[in-house]
Amino acid sequence: GENVEQHPSTLSVQEGDSAVIKCTYSDSASNYFPWYKQELGKRPQLIIDIRSNVGEKKDQRIAVTLNKTAKHFSLHITETQPEDSAVYFCAASYGTGGSYIPTFGRGTSLIVHP
Amino acid sequence: DTAVSQTPKYLVTQMGNDKSIKCEQNLGHDTMYWYKQDSKKFLKIMFSYNNKELIINETVPNRFSPKSPDKAHLNLHINSLELGDSAVYFCASSQGTIAGELFFGEGSRLTVL
Numbered sequence: 001g002e003n004v005e006q007h008p009s010t011l012s013v014q015e016g017d018s019a020v021i022k023c024t025y026s027d028s029a030s031n032y033f034p035w036y037k038q039e040l041g042k043r044p045q046l047i048i049d050i051r052s053n054v055g056e057k058k059d060q061r062i063a064v065t066l067n068k069t070a071k072h073f074s075l076h077i078t079e080t081q082p083e084d085s086a087v088y089f090c091a092a093s094y095g096t097g098g099s100y101i102p103t104f105g106r107g108t109s110l111i112v113h114p
Numbered sequence: 115d116t117a118v119s120q121t122p123k124y125l126v127t128q129m130g131n132d133k134s135i136k137c138e139q140n141l142g143h144d145t146m147y148w149y150k151q152d153s154k155k156f157l158k159i160m161f162s163y164n165n166k167e168l169i170i171n172e173t174v175p176n177r178f179s180p181k182s183p184d185k186a187h188l189n190l191h192i193n194s195l196e197l198g199d200s201a202v203y204f205c206a207s208s209q210g211t212i213a214g215e216l217f218f219g220e221g222s223r224l225t226v227l
Binding site for chain 2: 031
């Protein structure tokens with residue numbers, strides 16, 4: 001099965017700084033890499049994703065990069081704001097039994113100080 | 115309209131009891147999942163069903179038994195609850211034949227005393 005490592009486990013930044021979270025995966029068959037944001041007491045929600053045929057994707061202040069050769073992908077948040085404070089999860093999806101199963105990293109708690 | 119709904123939202127019970135959590139999705143998805151989120155926030159997959167068929171059964175004690183009466187429902191029954199079962203259980207769904215977004219329910223916080 002897939003194994004996803006995520007670093008750092010905690011990230012503390014000042015408002016306006018950039019934040020970078022990195023993940024590595026083990027299964028070269030994985031081809032879909034989503035990022036989820038989970039605010040305190042809420043459900044995880046997708047914020048951005050990237051497929052294996054693309055190296056980079058950007059959506060306003062967030063961007064994701066993928067290096068298939070090295071099997072790692074990263075989330076970049078620019079101009080951080082206090083409302084970006086949350087736990088962020090990366091995931092890698094592989095196909096089995098006719099479905100795609102996401103395996104999650106252990107999460108990064110991002111704290112943005114005003 | 116709630117896309118993925120699970121009940122109950124909170125469950126407090128004694129060790130040794132049996133409890134169930136229900137999940138329903140109205141998105142027309144063919145794949146549903148149960149994830150366990152422990153106190154350290156780790157989201158660990160427990161089960162996955164595709165069109166009512168079990169496709170993933172991770173290392174989970176056999177006290178946990180999922181049931182999918184149809185592709186819109188995936189329920190989780192837990193026998194002989196233990197302290198270590200305390201966690202938030204998330205149901206999710208996706209159009210599993212395409213690698214894509216998981217839609218999560220609000221979570222069910224289980225506390226075993």
